[in-house]
Amino acid sequence: MSDQLTLTPNIDGADDFYAELLAAHEGLAKDQSDALNARLVLVLANHIGNRAVLSQALEAAALKE
Amino acid sequence: MNKIFEIPLYAYERSPDQDAQTPVRRKVVIIGAGPIGLGAAIDLAQQGVEVVILDDNDKVSFGSRAVCYAKRPLEILDRLGCGQPMVDKGVEWNIGKVFFDDRQVYDFNLLPEDGHQRPAFINLQQYYFEEYMVNRVRELQAAGAPIEIRGRNKVEAIGTHDDHVTLEVDTPEGAYTLEAEWLIACDGANSPARRMLGLDFVGRVFEDNFLIADVIMEAEFPTERWFWFDPPFNKGQSALLHKQPDNVWRIDLQLGWDIDKEREKRPENVIPRLKQMLGDDVEFELEWVSIYTFQCRRMEQFRHGRVLFAGDAAHQVSPFGARGANSGLQDTDNLCWKLKLVMDGKAPESLLDSYDMERIHGADENILNSSRSTDFITPKSDMSRILRDAVLDLSEHYSFARPLVNSGRLSVPCTYDGSPLNSADALLDGPARTRPGSPCPDAPLGDDFLLPKLGDKFILLTIDADAPDSFEEDGVEVTRLALSVKDDASLELKRRYLGENDSAVYLIRPDQHVAARRASFDEAQFRTALRRATGKE
Numbered sequence: 001m002s003d004q005l006t007l008t009p010n011i012d013g014a015d016d017f018y019a020e021l022l023a024a025h026e027g028l029a030k031d032q033s034d035a036l037n038a039r040l041v042l043v044l045a046n047h048i049g050n051r052a053v054l055s056q057a058l059e060a061a062a063l064k065e
Numbered sequence: 066m067n068k069i070f071e072i073p074l075y076a077y078e079r080s081p082d083q084d085a086q087t088p089v090r091r092k093v094v095i096i097g098a099g100p101i102g103l104g105a106a107i108d109l110a111q112q113g114v115e116v117v118i119l120d121d122n123d124k125v126s127f128g129s130r131a132v133c134y135a136k137r138p139l140e141i142l143d144r145l146g147c148g149q150p151m152v153d154k155g156v157e158w159n160i161g162k163v164f165f166d167d168r169q170v171y172d173f174n175l176l177p178e179d180g181h182q183r184p185a186f187i188n189l190q191q192y193y194f195e196e197y198m199v200n201r202v203r204e205l206q207a208a209g210a211p212i213e214i215r216g217r218n219k220v221e222a223i224g225t226h227d228d229h230v231t232l233e234v235d236t237p238e239g240a241y242t243l244e245a246e247w248l249i250a251c252d253g254a255n256s257p258a259r260r261m262l263g264l265d266f267v268g269r270v271f272e273d274n275f276l277i278a279d280v281i282m283e284a285e286f287p288t289e290r291w292f293w294f295d296p297p298f299n300k301g302q303s304a305l306l307h308k309q310p311d312n313v314w315r316i317d318l319q320l321g322w323d324i325d326k327e328r329e330k331r332p333e334n335v336i337p338r339l340k341q342m343l344g345d346d347v348e349f350e351l352e353w354v355s356i357y358t359f360q361c362r363r364m365e366q367f368r369h370g371r372v373l374f375a376g377d378a379a380h381q382v383s384p385f386g387a388r389g390a391n392s393g394l395q396d397t398d399n400l401c402w403k404l405k406l407v408m409d410g411k412a413p414e415s416l417l418d419s420y421d422m423e424r425i426h427g428a429d430e431n432i433l434n435s436s437r438s439t440d441f442i443t444p445k446s447d448m449s450r451i452l453r454d455a456v457l458d459l460s461e462h463y464s465f466a467r468p469l470v471n472s473g474r475l476s477v478p479c480t481y482d483g484s485p486l487n488s489a490d491a492l493l494d495g496p497a498r499t500r501p502g503s504p505c506p507d508a509p510l511g512d513d514f515l516l517p518k519l520g521d522k523f524i525l526l527t528i529d530a531d532a533p534d535s536f537e538e539d540g541v542e543v544t545r546l547a548l549s550v551k552d553d554a555s556l557e558l559k560r561r562y563l564g565e566n567d568s569a570v571y572l573i574r575p576d577q578h579v580a581a582r583r584a585s586f587d588e589a590q591f592r593t594a595l596r597r598a599t600g601k602e
Binding site: 034035038039042043046 | 451452454455456458459463465466469
C-alpha cells in the first residue's frame with residue numbers, strides 16, 4: 001500500500017456515497033450522530049491501517065496551512 | 066487470627082550506633098523498608114556492601130496496596146534470591162474481561178510468550194511481598210551479610226556533604242546522628258527525604274482518587290481480571306476486580322478528584338457499592354479499605370550528589386498498568402551495581418549520572434503509558450468521551466477495536482535506547498528486542514533457563530562463538546557464558562539472540578541489560594564496550 005494519502009477524487013459514484021452517508025445519520029439525535037461519526041472514523045482508520053497515511057489524513061482534515 | 070501486616074517484623078532494637086561518642090558512618094543507608102528499599106538493600110548486601118535500612122514503622126505494608134508484579138521484577142527478585150516464594154504464593158491469571166456500562170463487551174486471553182521461566186505477572190498482596198523480602202534479609206544476615214533493618218527509626222533531618230550524608234534519626238529511645246557515605250531514599254510518593262532536601266516533584270499531569278478495598282469472598286469467582294468502564298455502580302468512573310491469594314479480592318473504584326475521602330471510606334458507604342458490583346447474594350467480608358490518591362510526576366533528577374532517589378519517591382504514576390513497584394525495582398536494579406563499582410573505585414562517580422539518565426527514560430515511558438490509559442479511562446473532553454465510547458461499542462462487535470481499549474498497558478521493562486553506556490549495535494540484522502540497552506529476554510535451555518545464569522556481574526554471552534573464559538579491564542571482570550543454539554531445541558535462544566546470524570557475542574551488564582553485541586569476539590571492541598558500560602569512555 002502506498003504511504004501517500006489520496007486527496008484526488010477516488011470514490012466511484014460519489015453522489016451515491018454522499019447520499020448513503022446522509023442516510024446513515026437520518027433520524028438520529030445529535031449525540032447519536034456524533035457517536036456514529038466516531039465509530040465510522042475508527043472503522044475507516046483501521047481499514048487504512050498505515051500510520052503515515054493516517055497522520056496525513058489528520059493533518060489534511062485540520063485544514064491548516 | 067493476626068494478619069501478617071499486624072505483626073511487627075522488624076521491631077525496634079537499640080543499635081550501638083545510638084551510644085557512639087561520635088556519629089558512626091555507614092557505607093549505605095536506605096530510607097524506607099518497602100519493596101524498593103528492601104530490594105536495594107538485598108542487592109547491595111549480596112555484593113558485600115554494608116547497608117542499613119531505616120524505617121519509621123516496624124511492620125510490612127498495611128493492606129494489599131501494590132498487587133501486580135510483572136515478569137521483569139520477578140526476574141530481578143530471582144537475582145535477589147526471593148522470586149520463588151512470590152511466584153509460589155502469587156496468583157497467575159490469563160483471562161481478562163472488559164465491561165462497558167451494564168454489559169460485558171469482550172474477553173481476552175493474555176497468551177504470554179513461551180520460553181520464559183516466569184509468568185507475565187502475578188497478583189500478590191504487598192504485605193506478602195515485603196514479608197518474603199524481609200525473610201531474605203534474615204537469610205542474608207544468618208549468612209553473615211552486612212545488612213540491618215532498624216524499625217521505628219525515623220529520619221528527621223538530612224545534611225548533605227561532598228563525601229557523605231548526615232542523618233538525624235528519631236527512635237522510641239530518643240534521637241541519634243548517623244552518617245552515610247551514600248543515601249538511597251525509597252520513602253514513597255510523599256518522600257519526607259525529598260521534602261527535607263527541598264527538592265522539586267514536578268508534573269501533576271493527572272489527579273485522581275481511588276477507593277481500594279480488600280474483600281474476602283468464599284464465592285466461586287473465577288481467577289480473572291475484570292475491568293469496568295462507566296459501570297452502573299460507579300457512573301462515569303471505572304472499576305477493577307482482581308484476585309489475590311487467600312480468597313482476598315482486590316477492588317479498585319475510581320472516585321474522581323473532588324470527593325470527601327473520609328465519607329467515602331466509611332463501611333456504610335463502601336458496602337452498598339460493593340454489593341452493587343458483586344451482586345446482592347454474594348457474601349463477603351471487608352478486610353481493608355483505603356483511599357489512594359495519585360498524580361503523574363517525577364523529580365527532575367534522581368541523583369543529588371550522595372543522595373539517590375528510587376521508586377515512588379522519585380516518580381509517581383497512575384495505578385493503571387502496575388507501573389509503581391514494578392518500575393521502582395527496575396530503579397534499584399539499575400542503581401546498585403553502579404554504586405558498588407563507584408564505591409570500590411572501579412568506576413568514576415559520573416557512572417551514577419547514567420542512573421539518572423536511564424531511569425528518567427524509564428519513568429517518562431511509564432508516565433506516558435499511564436497518562437494514555439488515564440485519558441482513555443477518564444476522557445477529558447466531550448469528544449474524547451465520544452471516541453472512547455465508540456471504541457468500546459465497536460469492541461463488542463469487532464476485534465479490530467480491542468487493541469484500542471486501554472485499561473492500563475501492563476508494565477514491561479524499557480530499553481535504554483541512546484544510553485551513553487551502550488555501544489553501537491554491531492550485530493547485523495540482529496533481533497531488535499536484544500539491541501544494546503535492552504533487558505535480556507529469558508530463553509529456555511533444556512530444563513533450565515537463561516536469565517538465572519546472568520546478572521550480578523558483567524557476562525560475556527557467546528552463542529556458537531569463541532572467546533576467552535574471562536578478561537579484566539581496569540579492575541572490572543567479565544566472565545564468559547558459552548552457549549550454543551543446540552542448547553535450546555525450541556530455538557527461542559536463536560530467535561531472540563541471533564536472528565539470521567550463525568553466532569553472536571553479547572556483553573551483558575550486571576542488571577541483565579545488553580551493553581554491546583557483535584557476531585564474533587573482538588577483544589579491543591569488547592574492552593572498549595566494557596569501559597563505556599562503566600562510564601569510562
